[in-house]
Structures are given as C-alpha cells and as structure tokens.
Amino acid sequence: MRYTYIPRGVCSRMIEVEIEDDVIVGCKFLGGCSGNTQGVARLVKGMDVYDAIDRLEGIDCGGRGTSCPDQLSIALKEAIES
Numbered sequence: 763m764r765y766t767y768i769p770r771g772v773c774s775r776m777i778e779v780e781i782e783d784d785v786i787v788g789c790k791f792l793g794g795c796s797g798n799t800q801g802v803a804r805l806v807k808g809m810d811v812y813d814a815i816d817r818l819e820g821i822d823c824g825g826r827g828t829s830c831p832d833q834l835s836i837a838l839k840e841a842i843e844s
Contacts, residue, residue: 764788765844767837771828774799777837784811784842794830802831811838 767777774794780787786806791799806814815835823829 763841765837765841767833767840769830769833769837771826772823772830772833774830774833777830777834779834779837779841781811781838781841785809786811786814786838789834791830791834799830802834806834811842814838 763782764778764780767779769775769777772794774791776792778788778790778792780789786809789803789806791803793799802818806818815838818831818835818838820835821829821831823832
C-alpha cells in the first residue's frame with residue numbers, strides 16, 4: 763500500500779510511505795532538512811510499522827511540538843488505519 767501524507771508544522775511538504783505486510787518498504791520526504799529526512803527514510807526502511815511509530819512518535823524539533831520523524835509516525839498511523 764502506498765500512502766501520501768501532508769505534514770503539519772514542519773519544513774517537509776509531503777511524506778510518501780509504502781507498506782507491505784506491516785513492514786515499511788519505502789519512505790520519501792519532499793522538502794525538509796535533506797540529510798535528516800533521507801536518514802530517517804533509510805532507517806525506517808525494512809522496519810515494522812508499529813516499531814517505527816513507537817520510536818518516532820513525540821520527537822520535537824526546535825520547540826514546535828512536532829518534527830519530521832513525529833509527522834512520519836502520524837502518517838504511518840493514518841496509513842495502517844485506512
């Protein structure tokens with residue numbers, strides 16, 4: 763399943779995730795801090811969706827109350843609920 767998410771409160775403008783059998787097989791950020799978002803996308807590839815959500819949820823960036831990894835956790839939650 764492919765899922766596209768529009769993040770809120772961060773620099774990235776779009777997150778695309780691909781999930782098969784509860785495993786993240788692809789992740790791509792559009793915009794944001796390129797090195798950081800590429801790193802996060804590579805780290806979650808091959809990871810169980812629920813483990814990724816547990817690790818990323820609640821990460822804050824500069825006092826915004828969210829971050830690109832946190833927004834990815836929200837995207838993953840929405841993807842598995844849809």
